[in-house]
Amino acid sequence: MKNYQTIILSNQEIAPGYWRMRILAPGFAAVAHPGQFVMLRPEQPLPTMLRRPFGIFRTGCLPPECSGLPPREYMELLYKVVGQGTRIMSELHAGDRVELLGPLGRGFAVGDNACAKLLVGGGIGLVPLFMLAEALIAAGHRVRLLMGGRTRDDILAVTEFERLGVETYVSTDDGSLGEEGLVTNVLERKLDEAPCAEVFACGPMPMLAAVERICSARNVPLQVSLEAHMACGVGACLGCVVKGAGHSDQRPNYLCTCKEGPVFAAGQLDWGRAAASGEGCAEGGCRQ
Amino acid sequence: MNAKRPNLSVDVAGIRLRNPVMPASGTFGYGEEYAPFVDLNRLGAIVTKGLSLNPKAGNPMPRIAETTSGMLNAIGLQNVGIDAFVAKKCPYYREVATPVFANFFGNTLEEYGEVARRLCDVPEVTALELNISCPNVKQGGIVFGTDPKAAAEVVSLVRKANAKPLIVKLSPNVTDITVIARAVEEAGADAISCINTLTGMAVDIRSRRPKIANRTGGLSGPAIRPVAVRMVHQVVQAVKVPVIGIGGIMTAADALEFLIVGARAVQVGTANFIDPAAMLAIIDGIEAFLAEEGLDDINQLIGSLQV
Numbered sequence: 003m004k005n006y007q008t009i010i011l012s013n014q015e016i017a018p019g020y021w022r023m024r025i026l027a028p029g030f031a032a033v034a035h036p037g038q039f040v041m042l043r044p045e046q047p048l049p050t051m052l053r054r055p056f057g058i059f060r061t062g063c064l065p066p067e068c069s070g071l072p073p074r075e076y077m078e079l080l081y082k083v084v085g086q087g088t089r090i091m092s093e094l095h096a097g098d099r100v101e102l103l104g105p106l107g108r109g110f111a112v113g114d115n116a117c118a119k120l121l122v123g124g125g126i127g128l129v130p131l132f133m134l135a136e137a138l139i140a141a142g143h144r145v146r147l148l149m150g151g152r153t154r155d156d157i158l159a160v161t162e163f164e165r166l167g168v169e170t171y172v173s174t175d176d177g178s179l180g181e182e183g184l185v186t187n188v189l190e191r192k193l194d195e196a197p198c199a200e201v202f203a204c205g206p207m208p209m210l211a212a213v214e215r216i217c218s219a220r221n222v223p224l225q226v227s228l229e230a231h232m233a234c235g236v237g238a239c240l241g242c243v244v245k246g247a248g249h250s251d252q253r254p255n256y257l258c259t260c261k262e263g264p265v266f267a268a269g270q271l272d273w274g275r276a277a278a279s280g281e282g283c284a285e286g287g288c289r290q
Numbered sequence: 291m292n293a294k295r296p297n298l299s300v301d302v303a304g305i306r307l308r309n310p311v312m313p314a315s316g317t318f319g320y321g322e323e324y325a326p327f328v329d330l331n332r333l334g335a336i337v338t339k340g341l342s343l344n345p346k347a348g349n350p351m352p353r354i355a356e357t358t359s360g361m362l363n364a365i366g367l368q369n370v371g372i373d374a375f376v377a378k379k380c381p382y383y384r385e386v387a388t389p390v391f392a393n394f395f396g397n398t399l400e401e402y403g404e405v406a407r408r409l410c411d412v413p414e415v416t417a418l419e420l421n422i423s424c425p426n427v428k429q430g431g432i433v434f435g436t437d438p439k440a441a442a443e444v445v446s447l448v449r450k451a452n453a454k455p456l457i458v459k460l461s462p463n464v465t466d467i468t469v470i471a472r473a474v475e476e477a478g479a480d481a482i483s484c485i486n487t488l489t490g491m492a493v494d495i496r497s498r499r500p501k502i503a504n505r506t507g508g509l510s511g512p513a514i515r516p517v518a519v520r521m522v523h524q525v526v527q528a529v530k531v532p533v534i535g536i537g538g539i540m541t542a543a544d545a546l547e548f549l550i551v552g553a554r555a556v557q558v559g560t561a562n563f564i565d566p567a568a569m570l571a572i573i574d575g576i577e578a579f580l581a582e583e584g585l586d587d588i589n590q591l592i593g594s595l596q597v
Contacts, residue, residue, distance in 0.1 A: 101565070233363070236319075
């Protein structure tokens, strides 16, 4: 983990309200694990702005410099404009300076079992799943991505997953792309077909809660990636806690989303309470 | 050009600090969390998260919200409890040659006394920072911080329970902070730190809900700095003990304002979230400023306000 003072290489709107930012980050790829995140802020004196947490979408290297020296290693964010902070980010350009703290947090645990790997993404929640897909494919697994959104505009980067060799299944609430309906319907069908499966999910809290109910009913192992408002990103401010399994006022079990997460095994969390209080992804978007 | 570097060390409550810059409680965890970004041996002191007799769960989520040039928080003093602090967090401090100020609070007078007693035989803790000013919990903190009599009572109790240097952290949410400042000085405080956060509130206009679950929270960040500088100025006039200035310090220039009005040291809070290495830049900036001004000792600057 490192505090990069670096520059934006590109920042483009890829779908209405969704942006993709490429940031120069030498040495980042070697230490970043699937499911980790960064804390980012534009390097500007005013208005003072807290860093915002963003899932790492992918890392890469810019040709042709990669063949010679020095390499231009980058990391990429996919983000949805949901508030003032992300709006300011969307107005930045190539060459603008940003401060990037990361990689942070605990990412996905990639076991070596032979079960089917089902990745479930809701909207911008697909972000942390890309590097996971890369790692699973590299380890020789068959990977399926079940991608849901409200409309076709919320379905992002599916072709990039396909290029990795991931089988993708798209569903939208309004049927404007792929199957009409919820991504959880697709998940239930895929679980019916697979004798043995492992699920990795990121998306809005209602989606995660539904995925958790489906997986726990079938005893399917599940890891989820959560989001929360954060100030520090390193476990100091305690602003991003989530209720862990068995939490009560008498025996508190708060977990830091930034430090103990953002990826949790489903069994670590208190699902009843977390779902009821609507914690997790705001406005249907993960990683604002 | 081999000019002597200016002296940055200051004395606070009988403790020699290598420089006047330290974190504000609650913004730096227990210190170890920031070790990857900050050489803790460069800080004037380490100030811990607020500690209580028993572990404390804290407030429901959401606990933080950004506001214009500031942030609201209502963490609710979540902490591991005094015994876990001593057993699990203190051993790390043996590797760090920086004084540790243990910030603590109680739900009752008795709890304040008991936490102070349990910190007596903890060699890793150099001094106590008594929190009578947290705005986000009903008991503990603000109840004692807004009434001069109650404040004096808790300070004299802690004073008797533990002989370590005692810093008392004051709330700005009072009519006249100098009344409380004089009361805690008389009751035996060795130093005063101020200000804690200002009580504030923010509303999400779409959901029409408060932006933090506790409804109100403590406002910190540069938005409160002029208020903090004014209050530190007033407290410095009112008491003889050293004052540690706190409130929205982001840069060396901000810290210098507090020092010039008479703060002997400063605490940096919200800035740690925005830049984990903010305190190091502030220390370097203070040193550069002294050199620019031709001053060879920071103590020449402290309290040098021209009016």
